[in-house]
Amino acid sequence: MVPMKSERSQLKRAVRQLRRIRSFYAAATVLWAGSAALTSWQAAGSRQLTVCVALLAVFAALFVMASVALRRLGVTATAGRVQSRATTSTVPNAGGRAAA
Template sequence: MAPMKSERSQLKRAVRQLRRIRSFYAAAMVLWAGSAALTSWQAAGSRQLMVCVVLLAVFAALFVMASVALRRLGVPATAPRVQRHATTSTVPNAGGRAAA
């Protein structure tokens, strides 16, 4: 049985949100990896390094969980992304003003 329209729109919204948050987690991983590398260069074995490594591990785990959730939703990695507001108006002069 095909999913209802509201279920499809909820699925699209969930996929869009998961892709957005996954990119955020990837950026956070890069940030904390750089911070951990810099901190290990300056103060190896310090508390700041442990915090950086823990936060890197947290964001890596969140990234993996978001990727697994996208895979479970059945969205292929090469699926085209939905373009919002890409349609043109089919009604000429939709603004309500007379054409000059």
């Protein structure tokens, strides 16, 4: 059964949002990993280190969940680009002969 047009547009929107938020979660994971490394070097065992590690774990889990959701939707990284290029050209064969 083919999804209706509105369902396809909702799916595309959801995929765009998931990709956008996944990149945000990846950036936050990198930021908190760096912060945790710096804090552990300066003040090992402190409350600040505990907070940094907790936030690192939260953003890493959110990143993994967003990645799993995208994988369940069956979306590849180049699906949107390949589909837009797969359309046929509207330029007719100017020479009148078969294309080589």
